[in-house]
Amino acid sequence: MEEETKLSIYKAARSIKQKENTLYNALRSIYEDSIFVGEISQLWPHLPLLANLRCGLWYSSKFHSTCYFKSTDGHTNNCSFNTSRLNLHVAHLAGQKGGCIIVDSTRRGKRFPDSMSKTIPIWTCVMNRAIRNYRKKFHDIDTSTKGDSNGYDQHNEITGGVSVDWDCSLHLPLWVSKTEKASIEERVEEWTERLEASGADISSLAVCLKKPLRPLWISQKTVIWLNEVPDHDSWDFTPIILVSASSSIGICQHRTTSEFSWNYIPGAGDDEESWARGLSPSLFWDNVYDIINSGPDVCNQKVADIIEKNRVYRAYRGENAPQITVKSLTPSSLSHEEPSVSSEILNLNIDMNRIKSSGDDSAISWLGSTNVSVGASHQLNFFWETSHCIFCCWKSTSISVRLSDKAYLHLPIATSKFDRFSILNNLPSAVSFAKLNLSKGRRLLVCCSNGEDISVCVCLAILTSLFDEEGKFDDGKWFNERRMSKWEMRRRLVYICKFATNARPSRGNLRQVFNFLIAPLLFPTT
Template sequence: MENYRDGKLSIYRAARSIKRRDNTVYNALQSIHEDSIFVGEISQLWPDLPLIANLRCGLWYSPKFHSTCYFKSTDGHTNNWSFNTSRLNLHVALLSGQKGGCIIVDSTRKGKRFPDSMSKTIPIWTCVLNRAILNYRNKMLDSGLLMNREVADYSNCAEDVKLKNHIWDCSLHLPLWVPDTEKAAIEERIEKWTNQLEASGADIACISSCLKKPLRPLWISQKTVIWLNEVPDHNQWDFTPIILVSASSSSDVFRNKTTSEFSWNYIPGAGDDEESWARGLTPTHFWSHVHDLISSGPDLCNQKVADIVEKDRVYRAHRGEYAPPVTVKNLKMADDVADVSNVELPLASNMHSDDTTLQPSNDYCTTFWIGSTNLVVGTTKHAALMSNVDCILNCDKEPVSINLPDSEAHLHLPMVSSKLDRFSLFNNLPAAVNFAKLNLRKAHRLLVCCRSGEDISVCICLAILTSLFDDKGTFDDGRSFSETCITKLEMRRRLVFVCKFAITARPSRGNLKQVFGFLTGGSAASA
């Protein structure tokens, strides 16, 4: 590739220039809006199944989702396959069991019909869960805790489930475009991943009781042919369907389209990498102003987006929320947290555990809340939460105005992501745990909050839970911690327990490494 000194662009620079020209906000929003029509049509084929967005890209493709999930494409990349116990997404399995299945929405820009999150990550997840459930049920049969008449509820057979393993399908179901050699390589790892799930402390018993049929993925894209008069009812299948909808066209070429007023270029997977194009706009903003934005046209769209984002910023600032001005240059947009709800983390002396998992009893009391910093604002929506909070640990970079009767009941420890500071969390953990200890000794109810309520606050609560509570969920002032050598497995078990309640938790690997370094008395990079 050659750069010409006479001012001519190289092929690379010319391609980048064309991409920047076509990858405008208006092109992206028009593409998302068009693809959302397809998503809506698919969701209406099975209206009883909950619609779930795979974060972050999938969240753009419908105005209303029942829930969200977080299956990463990197966990399905060739030769990088993994089953990550930090992102178990068990709420998806529970919801699917309750509703008879679910529809997950995602997209990809890479010219493929489906992202790797759908081609491999989710199929691996369903297979591992199915095998863990079967192992659990066989174990219960051996111990006499599960009777054959109970087996009949989910196997349609009154014989021993061990003799009828085929009725609980544990096969690895991958789409046809995944090569056999890759499928074989993944199958070799399934047993190891199943063992990791069983050792993580995940509540397999709860999932087993909820699921009457094994999980199985199905794939639908814009190239899928569906005969509307032959769409089966989801209850007719002998499995619990996880319907994977890839929202956009698989073409990797920008296609020119024309409406009655404007021409625009279609972008496959336009919702991906929102920091590079959205200019501070969030999916919530988009769907609240979708008609104004689409009708504004290419020339006015940028200004319309800027007005919407600024108006929302001023509104939140007047309410006392953290609302920094948005700049396009080097934009680092935080996730929209306007609808983030507080997560109650029940931990008390009436918690109990068995040999596989920590579970709350039916009459527990709440010790922790995990949430975003905007939860502490005195709004009607969150007034009930704040009336139950005795102390607040704010882990956000910015302070917030908090009214508590005791000035010592509020601690602000500014922390940032591990991508910005590899030691931010590690350096602040001693003060955070000490603050929690002093307040928990007084039986105070604690709110731990960060900007999103998904990463830093989750890691802080993990450190508090491991440092100050025993493995039964009882506060013991750190006595059991001083007598125990914390391993990665034990920390993973505690994290799985936290994520059972904080289902939107997305702790980063860098922050978890800092927590492990703190718990083992090492450095932030010791994990």
């Protein structure tokens, strides 16, 4: 009887939550919070506005760029510094512009997510220490080369013409306990050494940043005297202004306007798969007033119509063409018969006369001097003009690309959330395809649905398997002569992230790449 009572209470609570977390409630909450974000960004209009993926991306239509600081890296008693998410482009941008504003949100009734309370403060501290250590190497250069003007110029370039005195303190918000702060400080030096050993480009940061990085926190409860807002140039540090978009109320709050009643949801942009119904942040902001003014009763239908209209428009442009079934090649058919890769593929011819290049290269990232690039599938029409061969690795087979004398391979790879072995099982085919084409001097594009996860993991396997430490194609000689370690794989990932700044591979997918790399006999690349 007690179990039935508990079950009924659970059902009732879940039913109430579902009624509160409607699509309109979420989108209206995001819109209301975006007004606050806009007000804060106007206080420092010259500082770039960045969205912390994924939740933060919903709260403005005018983001300069994105970043990826995970809250899990700042969880209590489990803090870490992850070299898979270095966000070096954020430090560079802050150095160039004199600071930046990062937007995120949280659902848990807190003022700030853990990404802002601890992950980013840890990141700024580690970056500052690595820069200080790098500058120390050149601190005595002006005394040892007093008569050498070239040496003095080099010193000024590296140190930015400023003193090597550099704030490396760990700046945490007041609500983080002293005990936890002490625990984090004990590990900062270890994380700094890890960053320095990862191969990250610290030298460019030392030149770019004139002042040390330091976080500041702003929420909807922050009191700001508008006539006393300091100019960002007046601070003796480079500000990383952390804006928590949502109110910190713990439960949904009922709100009423002259037209509609709705429930405010704090951190509504989080976990978009559970409520967005296929709507993206960009599509939301393109139609924001139509959606908000539609009201709760017709919001779902309005969003469905917008999504369908956008799908048809993209299909007309060739970005998402009508479904075409592409014959996918099994891993076994590619592992030992290299000619089958191209002969099967080149027999396919898909008309692309209606497709025009968008000219938008924002989603393509060439990895240094290699002939390998990573990108998103919606830019295939642009990629075609810059690549000799294309490898598509996403689950859907709804594609549209022109195939003539250029090699193309599609493998339906799923993320680890849906298939724990999908990447592992398909990597032999992917590496074989890459080896065949790269050995002929061709330029290779690896793309997935968003260019952030699966394609990055596939590129990681290709670069590690077929390139030496200097980034030169060696047909796998360097790889076959060494025993692979997680640290070496991380170094290669740091190299990729230097160019693909939106890369954010999941832990499960990276684990599959490592399992492939440590078992070359099970997964031969020739």
